[in-house]
Amino acid sequence: MKPLVAIVGRPNVGKSTLFNRLVGKRLALVEDMPGVTRDRHYADAQWEGRTFTFIDTGGFVPGEEDTLLQQVREQAQLAVEECDVTIFVVDAREGLTPADEAVAKYLRKSGKPVVVAANKLDNTSGTMQALAAEFYKFGLGEVQAMSAEHGLGVSGLFDEVVAKLPPKEEDEDAEAPPDDGIVRVAIIGRPNVGKSTLVNAILKEKRVVASEVPGTTRDPVDSPLTYKDQKLILTDTAGIRRKKTIAHRVEQYSVISALKTMERSDVAVLLMDATEPAVDQDAKLAGLAEERGRALVIVINKWDLIGVDQRRQETYRESLKYALKFVGYAPILFTSALTGSKVEKVVDVAVELAKQFRFRAPTPQLNRLLEHMVDNHPAPIVRGKPLRLYYITQVAAAPPTFALTCNHPDGVPDMYKRYITNQLRKTFDLRVPIRLVFRERPGQAKRAARKKPHLQGKH
Template sequence: MPVVAIVGRPNVGKSTLFNRIIGKRVAIVEDLPGVTRDRNYFEAEHGGRRFLLVDTGGFEPDTPDRLIQQVRDQAQLAIDEAQAVLLVVDGHEGPTGVDVDIASMVRRSGKPLFLAVNKIDSFKREEEGFLSEFHRFGIDRILPVSAEHGRGTEDLLDAVMTALPPAPEPEPVPEALDEEATEEVVEDLAARPIRLAIIGRPNVGKSTLVNQLIGEERFVTSPIAGTTRDPVDAELEHKGRHFILTDTAGIRRKRSIAMRVEAYSVVRALKAAEASDVVVMLLDATEMAVEQDLKIASLAVEQGKPVIVVVNKWDLVAGDAKKAQTFRDDLVWKMPFLAFAPSIFVSALTGAHVKGVLDRAVRLFDQASSRVPTPKLNRLLEDISNHHGLPVVGGQRARVYYIAQVGIRPPTFVVQTNRPDLVPPEYRRYVANKLREVFELEVPLRLVFKRKASLRPPPKRVKEKAAGRTRPRR
């Protein structure tokens, strides 16, 4: 797909225009400069033409601030990979020296450039000559828009589409699928991308880890906590598998969230975890796991997501195998609900062991997507019943008859019994742990004890028919 980049100085409405074009609130919008920092990609469509829209951070050409310099570099990368560039300026303020500098830089790239004069909310403002002063930029295509209200965006996109390369011819769709073609479709579905969400407290190295995995400075990094605000995706291939990595904002306690924009970031991070296939729970090796780590991990497990516990900055503690085991033991003690999850000790800064994160992600995704044969499940259930029978509760004992897997991601198992209410939580945990042990599952699973169908009370209508009181049909 062709790429269209949105650039401009801070707080001119770039993210608002980005959200308006794609029709969703993906980029965080706040009346503060510098909210967007990383490149944010999203697929968009106009007039039947699909393209990739890129939102960038506020561009400030000359500044000694290291963080702002990185934001500027991200914007430059977006321009380099784009087929068309939208320069957004503030129609209320008029042209500024920074606007002129950005326009000159884009022109040097040779990319088609469109000037979107934002915050022109009515024809009256346009007629008052707000656009005439922007002609000194030397840009032919100047279009008034109101990103907030949607005015002028259709005309803007019509103009941009004319600058994009011709769309490729669509591939012919077969009228029918034979047996061989059907098998190919199934294989394609099985090889779909694995969505990996990187979550954790602020400043544990999430963006540095993603940059190391993909092999480029894709995300802005800084010792300042809270640098990442939007969840942003990046794609990569590893050993024949396709990954989509989502770098998320650091999740803090509610009382630590001082700015509204950071509160939005936390919500987006949690949603990114919910939409993922595997969650990477990133911890800092220089600090033992704290209460907030426990809360973040519990949210992922409650959603049934496989979790990889990644301990970053291991190079700073000169960790050996003994220290690693001590760290693991502490994690299990604090987070027993994650005892089954694999852990790995890495250095995102040096790259040590980071590729192992992807190997474990593949393993967990395949486990969560697999099905256990029913005969194997019932042999295990029989062995459990013979060696660890259900306890007597209130003078009665439940009996188990049959087990089957009914779902994947997470693996879901249903056990038929005569009295689900007599199965205590301890026994449910025991069966779940046995399933993990025997079938080598390192992922959350759901186990449901359900009353056997033949033992359920008949429906009311069946009772009435048996008693000869069936009501006449209308």
């Protein structure tokens, strides 16, 4: 599991701007008004040979009684509990505030390593450095003067974060779980959708505590299983990794826990409640499985409470595919963990998806397919020239990743990428995430450079 770094602070100090700067993408919504970020965002970044996951949190408003603000604060506190290092962002132009003091007090109690980021400084020398100095009063160690908006001081912040991370583990950067023949399946979902009941039904024993009280599962539970000569490990994801403070008291469901479990799995089983329509949390979990490149099977539990009408099932399937169209390739199953109906089908599909997850395509077949794709749907014009796709090869599995050599690797339209992905799915019957990488031909830059003097001589 990659180390986790939480970005916290009171509202409107620039946490989301810093998050976007650190991960190198505009992922978090940024507005010059407090409270825009209400949930957590997650993204990976690399620095000095370390890869870690940043968590952007909502504004930390200590002591507020408003229900929404309280939930935002609890999300931030949970992120601190689960992370390895915390970046505490303050507004250096506005100076130290009572709200900053309250956040600092909480962070001191947490016992986690903290880096203080004195943000909104347009340069990091002279008077600006002096503006950051007052935040040493927190007693949280070094203060990094910086400007997230302009990128000033970011490298120093990265250095400080890396210095405070725990020692690197051997498998920390591994994107895919080990290929040892064991299929690792993560059971994920909101509280009280029946995750533990499903695991027990598959194992045919009461291996994990199942209760109607949301949040009964606190720690991830690994359950080995041999099914039709195939070894599996089922992991019933925890609401929370550690039983303490905010985590124990409030949050029965944690995206962090699901994220950690997914990173060591081949297949994620997203369990949903048939009696409730798809909600934002379901979509977020499905999105995390796609982002992490994990095979996904969507399982609608408690179908016995709805009925067995086939037309109703198909209507439900179509509406769900529309709601979660970004993972439209994922199989959808209808089960009842309580009665045991169709639970074996979940394992069958998970095993099949695990094979697809590690699928390898023969290069000659791939290039025949590429030729067929270009003939049937010619590549578009990019920057005034036809996009030329020369050849394709598979460069990785888990998930299947294909590299296409072309003349404009940065200009391939999203629509054409989707066309290529869909053709790969159809040809190889893949219902797992697919990654595409576009590269220029070896020596293309040199050839272009040689042409320039020749062209200049013509004028």
